[in-house]
Amino acid sequence: MEENRVVCHCQNIDLKTINEAIATGCKTLEEIQSKTGAGTVCGACVDEINEIIAAKI
Ligand code: FES
Numbered sequence: 576m577e578e579n580r581v582v583c584h585c586q587n588i589d590l591k592t593i594n595e596a597i598a599t600g601c602k603t604l605e606e607i608q609s610k611t612g613a614g615t616v617c618g619a620c621v622d623e624i625n626e627i628i629a630a631k632i
Pocket residue numbers: 582583584585586613614615616617618619620621
């Protein structure tokens with residue numbers, strides 16, 4: 576997956592930012608949301624964020 580691909584369009588959060596959040600200890604959707612803001616507006620990206628977490632942890 577492209578690191579600079581935008582995952583959350585509402586907050587303009589790219590895959591790299593989410594990967595970094597996971598690398599610094601985020602293990603749940605809620606932790607990613609509070610650290611990056613991704614997934615906190617329309618929710619359309621939540622499934623994808625969960626898939627990214629599941630693939631990494
Ligand atoms: S696309 Fe992520 S909250 Fe809307």
